[in-house]
Amino acid sequence: MTVLAGATACGEDSSAPSEVTLLTHDSFTLPDSVLEAFRTETGLTLKVVKSGDAGQLASTVSLTPGSPKADAVFGIDNTFASRPIEAGALESYRSPAAANGADDYAVPDSNNELTAVDRGDVCLNVDDMWYRRNNQAPPTSLRDLRDPRYAAQAALLDPSTSSPGMAFLLTTIGVFPQGWQDYWKTVSAGGADIVAGWEIAYNQLFTAGEGKGDKPIVLSYASSPAATPGTSAILDSCFRQVEYVGVLKGAKNSDGARKLVDFMLTPTVQEALPDSMYVYPVQQGTKLPDGWAQRAPVPTSTVNLPPAYIAANREVWLQQWRDAVGR
Known part of the structure; x- marks a missing residue:
């Protein structure tokens, strides 16, 4: 378990959640500056828990419906997406930002349990x-x-x-x-x-x-x-291969998890994905690194x-x- 963002700002309501926990795969990585931006925007510390590859991640989530190990999950892909959905392990949530591209990669016949973040x-x-x-x-x-x-x-x-x-x-x-x-x-x-x-x-x-x-x-x-x-x-x-983020049903901080879903669709994250995880962003109009389109068509x-x-x-x-x- 690794804490990837700084401490919560002073003066916040001590009764409110101060962190959101993300369950993800072993290849997840984003720059510290991006994670710091999440803390700045939400006041929440992001705690990251890694759990093998996409298949292991889907199994972990599917086996714990209603009693999750985290608040949100990132990295379940379209080859495994139906498993946690059918298990009832995810909460329905549609980010307002999804209309700008993520919706184009939505899991067919689902109820917004997962939101597309990238494709590779x-x-x-x-x-x-x-x-x-x-x-x-x-x-x-x-x-x-x-x-x-x-x-x-x-x-x-x-x-x-x-x-x-x-x-x-x-x-x-x-x-x-x-x-x-x-x-x-x-x-x-x-x-x-x-x-x-x-x-x-x-x-x-x-x-x-x-x-x-x-x-x-x-x-x-x-x-x-x-x-x-x-x-x-x-x-x-x-x-x-499309990777998704979702809110885990029974999460201790479901509000923070929804904020994280929103954040994963912001230009801050979407523009960082190519250099960080060598995947394409799903949001329309996202700027790609110089030469990316030529080197990775x-x-x-x-x-x-x-x-x-x-x-x-x-x-x-x-x-x-x-x-x-x-x-």
Whole structure:
């Protein structure tokens, strides 16, 4: 548990809540100046509690309806959104600011239990510099991974332990509705590495990552090349991943949680998201960092399956995936 904002200003009503607690995933980060702005605007200290990846976060929230571990939650994505909604773990709240973009990414057939904050398109990334140095042609489509030359060069993610891994599984289901299991059998037999999480794949195995590994193809995000020069995303392999914020039902400070939802849609937060978490803001008119649009172009088309459809089939798909790759 980490306190990320300063103490509450003196002179406030001691009977009023002085802090709001946010449950989120391990990758959550915003600049201290942004968190200080929340304290300045609301008088509330923001306390952040991290709880694994998006899947673990959704499970934690879903298992504690009415008795939450925090006041608000951020980081549940569209692959898991229906789980806490169906569990009755979230309070309905629509921020007035949502009309300026967030509403465009609302969970279908919901009652404003979750509010979109950002989108990050999960795509295959390639190390273009590696291919130039080795005088090889890089893959241009996820279909190319059926060639064992490329499969053996790829670091992919286990969908049962990784949110982007689940997103890529859903991509293959969307692209190959009748043949996705054969796709995975072929890619796995071709020698693709399938690891538990993004940190291992990108920072240890990827040739352009911190660890300078030996895999020039990795599953990451369309925005990752903005942080890693010399790489690019394969834009036909993308799944739109939307992250949400919501008020937890039974929260001790539900008013503060609603203020936090509002704050996540302000320009202060929205403009900080690209550099902080390498995701795109959802609010219209948000200024992007210089060169971002060129280094991290938004895919022109993405796979986007309804959350309820994902929820109804997730466990069956995961078992079929395990059978396909021999796990």
